[in-house]
Amino acid sequence: MPKFQSSLKALAAVIAAGIVSAAALAPVASLSGVAIAQTERTMESDLTDLTDGVSPGVTTITDSQGKPIAWVYDQYRLDVKSEQIADVMKQAIVSIEDRRFYEHDGVDWRGTARAMVANVTSGGVSQGASTLNQQYVKNYLYLVDAQNEEEQAAAIETSAARKLREMRMASDLEKHLSKDEILTRYLNIVPYGNGAFGIQAAASTYFGVSAADLSVDQAAMLAGILQSSSALNPYTNPNGMLERRNQVLDAMVVSQHLTAEQAAQFKTKPLGVLDQPKRLPNGCISAGNNGFFCDYAIKYLQGHGVSKEQLTHGGLTVKTTLDPSVQEAAHNAVTRQANPQATGVAEVLNVVQPGKDSRRILAMTSSRTYGLNPEASETVLAQPASRSGNGAGSVFKIFTAAAAIEQGMGIETVLDVPRRVEMRGMGHGGAENCPADAYCVENAGVYRPQMSLKQALAQSPNTTFVKLIEQTGVPAAVDMAVRLGLRDYTDEGSFDGQASIAQYVKDHNMGSFTLGPMAVNPLQLSNVGATIASEGMWCEPNPIESVTDRFGQKVEVKHTPCEQAVDAKVATALGEALSDDVKNGTASDAARAAGWSAPTAAKTGTTESHQSAAFLGFNSNFAAAPYVYNDGTTTASLCTSPLRQCANGNLYGGMEPARAWFDVARNTPGAASGSLGKAAPEQVKGKTQALIDEVVGKPQATAKQLLESRGHQVKIESVPGPAYNRGTVVSARFDNLQGANPPVTLQISDGSQRPAPVVVPSQTYEEEPATPDSPPDLGAIIQNLLRQNGL
Template sequence: MSIITGTVVTAGLVGAVGLAPAATVAGVGISRTQETMESNLADLTDGSAPGVTTLLDANDEPIAWLYKQRRFDVAPDQIAPIMKQAIVSVEDRRFYEHPGVDWQGTARAMVKNIFSGSVQEGASTIDQQYVKNYLLLVDAEDEAEQVAATEQSIPRKLREMRMASDLDKRLSKDEILTRYLNIVPFGNGAYGIEAAARTYFGSHASDLTPLQAATLAGIVQSSSVLNPYTNPEGVIERRNTVLDTMAETGALPVEEVQALKQEPLGVQEVPTGLPNGCITAGNKGFFCDYVIDYLAKKDLPKDKLFTGGYTIHTTLDPAIQEMTHNAVTAQVSPTTPGAAEVLNVVQPGADTRRVLAMTSSRNYGLNLDEGETVLPQPFTRVGAGAGSVFKVFTAATAIERGMGIDNILNVPPRYNAQGMGEGGAPNCPPGYYCVENAGVYRPSMTLRDALAQSPNTTFVQLIQQVGVPAVVDMAVRLGLRDYEDPGSFDGESSIAQYMIDHNLGSFTLGPTAVNPLELSNVAATLASNGVWCEPSPIERITDRNGNDVPIDSPPCEQVIDEGVAHALANAMSSDMVNGTASEAAKNMGWGAPTAGKTGTTETHQSAAFMGFNSNFAAVPYIYNDGTTVAPLCTSPLRQCQEGTLYGGMEPARTWIGLAETLGWPAEGIIPPYDPIYNTGTATQDIPRVTGLAEADARKRLERAGYRVRTEFVPGNGMPKGRAVGVNTAGVTMKGQEVVLQLSDGTKPPTPTPTPRVQRPTSTQAPAPANDPVADLASAVDEAVNQLLQNTGQ
């Protein structure tokens, strides 16, 4: 009687699984809610499972594969029919007859399980196995959920049966069978039938033979135990069992089965695997890491990449990548202690910004003793700064504000700047930032020559004139966007905000760590007529179904006027002709148009060379990457006691060496520029104020964008307080301070007559007493002044 009662109770529970509401299910201990099961069923119906993401270069050749489970989903028609017959014959012979749960087998198993007090017999259908494997391999987010998905308990079994029954109502049998074969593990890192076919037979799921199908169907029972490479006897025994079931179900003739049972396993000598992660990408590993980092910021985090089964078409040009790596290792050995050179090649463009190559002189790898590293050197802030390369930002700001590239600038051997930070050169007074030049220069030179010769004092004076905030803003606009990242300076302030808040004139000398990729993009922005675009490693991404995956990228921006960009590029083109990079260019025979700027930090711990033309933009950057803080020396590059490395040495030679190898950078140009930028645009804009009252003159100058300071000068008859003129100290820029000269109401002192020496009578006619031209000009000036006063401008 108790046996009958137990059977009836069990049958009642089984019926409840298919019919009862969620509350009844919860009453028997099922831990998941109806909502959770519905969510899982939706995912089960979709059939998505963790897959392999493939990164391809610009030639569509693989760079790397990213995955947690090596799985390649295939469609129903991509699985050999004999494989489906094999798995059904051994795992669920009544698969095409039952509604997701085999009630006959379940009732029999339930009786046994009830009397044993635990689950001793499964009677699981393929539907149920699919549910269990999905919850274990896909849905489980932690170890506790993995245990829950496989626990040997009646509540878990009831939940599984309920979901299998519902699933059978939503999908066809062939769809369920395909999803099952796509998800189950086959051992040796193979998940799903396609990965299994590749692993053991170097084949595809569509091409499996009867013997291969029987082998794989047998392994499913226990993929960890039934390993062809560690337990071939066990696998053969299980395979033969499957062959027998195939004969029993009519999938194969008995005679063929008997012959097949005599065959060896026929697996490959070693299983075919698949490299996983960037560590397998060689010296493309830095770029691989960059792709992952870039996409993580675009809402495709690493966990999605390693499970999503995407195909990522990247911008990496394999030929340029190899040349780039060779260029840096030619100047800096991978095993150099404490010093590395990084280089990114960025293609100029006004609508997109493709990263063509990315490398370090360090080989990508984990063997530090062999000079390898996996640190993201090329695309994160590293080093002690790019040095005088940052003078480009000050020059760009000055040109934008109206300075001409041929305007004359002072070049004192030392300059003490008040209110621009503190310290610097020796014997600096409190409250001053003091700077000295690294060489001996003429007392004055043009902005064009200053960019080529790179005197420090000139650019500290210039950043004081245009203002630190404007120069920092220029650096960010042109490409150093991570300088605005919160906490990028000291964990609290951004680099940009810190420089602005402390009004640090040293910013123009480049003393802060820099992102080499962003610095190369600055060069690309200037080469692209002043248009900034976000550097990108991505051409296109598709999901596992071949659908395009959109990537949210900011639009390109015209960050400086095209005329300013062209003028600056032309001013920078002197560096390789008669500037700090000219020796490297001469020695290597480089004469193609190039805008360049060298940079070296004061401590000689970093050096760089920014070079570009219309075809090519790159910034080789050498820095101390060791744990020992020490200067760097040249030829060969190394750590040393007294630094001798400059940007015109290894960095410039790296750039030229790569450009010569590539060839096409020599075909680029430096665009022509408007001659107005020789003398500057601001002088054309200074309003005429002569004769105006002080208030009116000040208002007119301030409206034009100038800061105004006044001084009194002899008025030469002009009423006191009236404007005599504007003193720009020889340099005129919008936003700069100009001196409004006001009449003090006096006349300049009459010069003492010089006694005249009696000379022979000239044969020339004497000058007229009155100059009609001068009188006319004076009358016109007076009329214009009167008109300006009347209009109040």
């Protein structure tokens, strides 16, 4: 027999040489030395890949507890080890595909010689005689190595050159891998039809079992289907598949893995496949309420160093930051406030965990169902993490306040609250009867004529903040918004397809920016709160806990480094300045209804058109910004209770948005135990107020000289005042807060006010405080009466 095999090899070599010679007569003439070297290098590279045996796998995305929420793949393949494949499966595939598998050295020379003779005789390549080694090579090059359709075609082309390369690589495999390793890799890579690649996926797809638990008849069917997985589809051609399965059983008899009696018994069994293929879901569409987060996590990975190919081929395990309990609480919170089926209105919510070295996203959801059926009000649009709606309204007053604090204003600085303001050079339109060259703003309610900055943030008068952004400068407020978290405002084309939102607002000096009329990214808005809560440290919202490959090795994700967006003292002061909203401000009713008393910095916001509203709330442990907006095709306003489109809107941020925030906060562990920092003394009064206090009461000349010595330009303004302090400073204001030494206007008393008459009572008494809970002293009263009457 060895001598006969040697003769066959010699015959094969002669025939092969003839084929190569014939190929050399083709129009290409002959391969150059460079081409031959390149071919050698390619074959060596391919052999290395074949030896490694890494094939496209399924990436699993899990929540923070490790529970899968989605899978991503190009080929549904779950590689298994040899011991995880039933022996009957190995026996079946060898019996039907390569009976001499354990005898040959990768190429069945006996069959190859027979095929080559037939090929030479026919003048073409009509027979293949492929071994399992050769089939593994061909499938690997086609399914794994090929990067495009051209390379796929080359991997399976009918040519002598391709066949010879395949034979050589199949033979070389024997030098690097054992027979069992080659067989295992073959079973793991080949396609079994109905989207299943590899034996584990096939066993699950057709029978709902693992590869280790396959029965003899099941293994015979899977071995048989490889002849043509499309033509032998058991769901479309059950009779053809049954006949092929029985052929495999007969082959197992010939190979002595079954007796004829056993085979006959197995032939009586039906195919036994599931009613329909059991496919593993692919992509985020099956993630349910986690779909928005899943989609964001995939986009985040692709933007931070993990390629699409790694995700769809790498068999990665992506552990995310999604907290299932917080996610459930968030989804329940928004769906309680907004009906998922409501026409043209949605509420979205992100929960972000503050932190100075990372910014974990704990929840991301929408009242809309994540899905592909718009008729059922489903959507796959990235509602919670993309710019949408008409803006967050007065929430943007935070950015103007932050800019003012950074420029020296204290949180207790007293600000004017005019009923109406008309401003030049800061935009156009606004309130009724506004001059053509002005921007006019009126308050929605009635307020005290003056408030501290802290009170103004809680009560939210519009005119105060429009005047304040004039002082800070629009660019300072815009830059503050970007620094604290609205990073996509600098994206080119974010406003009109050409300019960025930030640049457009600056170029047009839009005073209305402080009233929040621009579309906003709800995730970034939530992160604004987390940045302030983290002492001004900005970190990019991160959905990824870890990524590992199929071997358990860490895959690098290039996270954006955190950065100090504002000084820690400024952030802490801003947090304290926002702490009254839930106590006695625009969110206090919602807080009381929820029984919420934990330290919380917050701001409500509503756009003038009532087409969107928001609530930003945070402390050291928790940050979120529920956002309600019109997601329909009309520009209708929104009304409250229930949320709906309406003709005249009455929705405010202290309503459904605030209610959703308190709902999810009450159901998030640690949210109620969060804290807020205490503003430093210099941030309470502020440098500006300290300077004003220093000059009030001083003579005009003295005050002017003092200010000018410190680099301030000084204006003088005469105001009515009493005669006794004529010529002295009764008040002062900063014309703006920009620069190190902003200009100051001194208000000087003109002495025109007469003093009010002093009313002197005919008799004065010193009375002690009444004590209502004590009975009257009757004895003392009688004695006093007797004394008054001389008795």
